Amino acid sequence: MELTYHLKNIDAVALDVFKHLKSKIILFNGEMGAGKTTxxxxxxxxxxxxxxxxxxxxSIVNEYTLPNDKIFHFDFYRIETIEEAYNFGVEDYLYSEHWLFIEWPDRIEQLLPENAQTITITKIDNNTRSLKLTINEKLLTENNAMTDSKF
Incomplete structure (x- = not known):
């Protein structure tokens, strides 16, 4: 999924993107100031x-509440070694059943589960962004197998 949007339409775009998510682990890529947190x-x-x-x-991680779940929002920009990530218990979060929104995932790339999806945001100008949602091929295959089953 790829699209270009104006910031005034960000809520509608978020709803559309949310409908296409196949994983609860979302990696956010983009330059500083691209609008990942927005x-x-x-x-x-x-x-x-x-x-x-x-x-x-x-803080490295913020916790947000949902009606029946939680979201852990990470920013690994300041993480310089994998050991730093281990020191605050990143693995406990990565293998929880909660939503994970991860900014600067390249800093812990070797720890990331295969079922993560990636959202890449690129700043076009002050009010316009492009967004690309990437679905892991393995995840797509697993979801199709589940959909195709006769249970």
Missing amino acids: FINALLKTMDSGDIATSPTF
Whole structure:
């Protein structure tokens, strides 16, 4: 899925993207200032969270509540080694059943589960962004197998 959107339409775009998610682990790529946290905030609204997303650059992880779940929002920009990620228990989060929104995932790439999806946001100008949602081929195959089953 690829699209270009104006920031005034971000909530509608977030709803559309949410409908296409096949995983609860979402990796966010984009330059600093591209709008990753802004888009995450729009996703929170779509998912009926009463919370407002803020960048967890210094805290590394923020927790948001949903009616029947949680979202853990990570920003690994300041992480320089995998050991730093292990030190705050990243594996416990990665293999939980909760939603994970991960900014700067390249910093912990070797730890990421295969079932993650990627959202890449590119700033075109002050009010316009392009977005690409990538679905892991293995995840797509697994979901199709589940859909095709006769249970």
